[in-house]
Amino acid sequence: MKFIDKLLNMSRKNRSLLCIGLDPDPELMPGVDVVQFNRAIIEATSDLACAYKPNLAFYEALGSAGLAILEETIKHIPGDVPVIADAKRGDIGNTAKAYARALFSVFGFDAATVSPYLGYDSIEPFVSYQDKGVFILCRTSNRGAVDFQDLHTNGLPLYETVAHKAREWNIHDNIGLVVGATCPEELKRVRSICPEMCLLIPGVGAQGGDLASAVSYGVDARGERAIFNVSRQILYASRGKDFARVARTVADRIRRQINSHLASHPEQK
Amino acid sequence: MKFIDKLLNMSRKNRSLLCIGLDPDPELMPGVDVVQFNRAIIEATSDLACAYKPNLAFYEALGSAGLAILEETIKHIPGDVPVIADAKRGDIGNTAKAYARALFSVFGFDAATVSPYLGYDSIEPFVSYQDKGVFILCRTSNRGAVDFQDLHTNGLPLYETVAHKAREWNIHDNIGLVVGATCPEELKRVRSICPEMCLLIPGVGAQGGDLASAVSYGVDARGERAIFNVSRQILYASRGKDFARVARTVADRIRRQINSHLASHPEQK
Numbered sequence: 001m002k003f004i005d006k007l008l009n010m011s012r013k014n015r016s017l018l019c020i021g022l023d024p025d026p027e028l029m030p031g032v033d034v035v036q037f038n039r040a041i042i043e044a045t046s047d048l049a050c051a052y053k054p055n056l057a058f059y060e061a062l063g064s065a066g067l068a069i070l071e072e073t074i075k076h077i078p079g080d081v082p083v084i085a086d087a088k089r090g091d092i093g094n095t096a097k098a099y100a101r102a103l104f105s106v107f108g109f110d111a112a113t114v115s116p117y118l119g120y121d122s123i124e125p126f127v128s129y130q131d132k133g134v135f136i137l138c139r140t141s142n143r144g145a146v147d148f149q150d151l152h153t154n155g156l157p158l159y160e161t162v163a164h165k166a167r168e169w170n171i172h173d174n175i176g177l178v179v180g181a182t183c184p185e186e187l188k189r190v191r192s193i194c195p196e197m198c199l200l201i202p203g204v205g206a207q208g209g210d211l212a213s214a215v216s217y218g219v220d221a222r223g224e225r226a227i228f229n230v231s232r233q234i235l236y237a238s239r240g241k242d243f244a245r246v247a248r249t250v251a252d253r254i255r256r257q258i259n260s261h262l263a264s265h266p267e268q269k
Numbered sequence: 270m271k272f273i274d275k276l277l278n279m280s281r282k283n284r285s286l287l288c289i290g291l292d293p294d295p296e297l298m299p300g301v302d303v304v305q306f307n308r309a310i311i312e313a314t315s316d317l318a319c320a321y322k323p324n325l326a327f328y329e330a331l332g333s334a335g336l337a338i339l340e341e342t343i344k345h346i347p348g349d350v351p352v353i354a355d356a357k358r359g360d361i362g363n364t365a366k367a368y369a370r371a372l373f374s375v376f377g378f379d380a381a382t383v384s385p386y387l388g389y390d391s392i393e394p395f396v397s398y399q400d401k402g403v404f405i406l407c408r409t410s411n412r413g414a415v416d417f418q419d420l421h422t423n424g425l426p427l428y429e430t431v432a433h434k435a436r437e438w439n440i441h442d443n444i445g446l447v448v449g450a451t452c453p454e455e456l457k458r459v460r461s462i463c464p465e466m467c468l469l470i471p472g473v474g475a476q477g478g479d480l481a482s483a484v485s486y487g488v489d490a491r492g493e494r495a496i497f498n499v500s501r502q503i504l505y506a507s508r509g510k511d512f513a514r515v516a517r518t519v520a521d522r523i524r525r526q527i528n529s530h531l532a533s534h535p536e537q538k
Contacts, residue, residue, distance in 0.1 A: 119413025
């Protein structure tokens with residue numbers, strides 16, 4: 001099954017555009033190990049999310065044991081919920097092949113984020129896994145995004161050039177884009193360039209992006225193909241033993257908030 | 270000790286600007302495991318190299334066991350030889366901090382490669398480890414480099430803008446740039462923008478970059494601060510049991526070739 005179909009199935013089943021970022025920080029966990037923590041979060045939220053997104057940095061920060069924890073975590077995610085590797089990889093062809101194999105074949109992710117800086121031959125090895133999703137960084141949610149992504153290239157900001165290229169490269173209908181909720185105008189521009197592409201939208205929650213405008217500008221004409229990621233705001237909503245229950249409450253609240261903004265989306269009226 | 274001093278020490282001791290890329294491909298190894306292979310390569314070449322550079326993709330492709338192999342490999346490298354993590358990481362601040370901790374504190378690398386696409390706050394967490402080296406991707410050695418790196422931004426190609434920014438950000442004197450040997454004119458431009466910066470130059474060897482022009486354009490005025498990386502051409506020079514011995518022969522030949530091109534460098538005459 002193609003990534004986009006797996007995503008749409010789960011999104012419709014759970015009535016959710018919420019992706020939960022599984023970014024473990026042992027210092028914020030209430031006396032459980034990381035696998036127990038992740039497993040409890042997954043069990044408490046898997047009927048509320050459209051996808052999970054572990055960011056590899058937080059596993060690598062635990063050394064090789066961290067990658068074993070990541071393998072274990074993925075096993076606890078129900079098979080019909082898509083899992084996105086937030087890896088932001090980007091390397092020359094031969095090496096990109098090894099990264100794609102690592103993420104898709106070895107760890108078994110359904111999708112991965114990649115960086116565009118090295119151009120098409122760094123992305124092609126990922127895209128050639130036609131059933132997997134590939135989210136290319138376009139306009140990111142951080143302050144430093146302006147340093148290069150907003151520079152004008154041939155009259156367009158670099159991030160828009162990336163969006164145009166992504167559309168051109170999307171021959172297998174498995175490419176998406178990463179656009180931060182912290183930059184709603186840029187999100188609107190990218191959605192207008194790629195009306196049918198799946199967008200991965202981080203930056204609501206701890207990063208402070210406005211959810212209403214992110215939903216309004218981020219979804220496609222049917223109110224779909226947008227994934228709103230929240231990590232810390234859900235995972236660490238409580239630092240006590242009730243962390244999983246509180247995470248569920250917060251996740252459900254955000255899911256409903258997204259849906260309420262969707263309800264006012266032009267096509268849904 | 271700062272990375273650049275550790276590098277210059279080893280480079281002068283071994284009279285070498287050759288970095289050996291430890292990129293394991295089990296299919297090309299003659300019936301030894303990856304740790305044995307890497308260890309044999311290191312033992313056969315550590316008096317010929319100025320640094321080693323494992324690319325993390327090839328370890329991640331072996332799953333969590335691969336990261337354990339990486340940890341083991343690093344232990345076998347003599348403490349005075351710098352080890353560069355070719356990771357090309359780039360993520361938002363909070364996540365970049367986790368990557369920097371992973372590479373510098375957990376795995377213990379002396380330097381790392383990072384991607385510039387997310388801007389300064391994605392690089393700052395690496396740079397704040399003042400004794401570690403941070404190589405920012407500038408003009409890469411692959412064909413796809415032209416897709417974005419060569420686009421003009423404010424009259425300059427993006428890669429030159431990255432070089433100018435890197436110079437501006439280099440307050441701790443620990444930033445370097447990655448420029449491919451496959452694009453000698455671009456290498457020359459970058460060296461003229463950053464005359465005193467350390468350049469990591471892949472692309473000679475299997476990728477076909479011309480060594481003479483890479484040396485001529487890549488080194489600083491003293492014939493230093495350039496690292497020429499070769500991986501496959503050395504590691505897999507022989508696929509037989511004699512792989513380490515043959516790797517040594519090839520590594521020494523390339524080291525001497527670099528030095529002979531150095532001898533014709535203007536400042537050395």
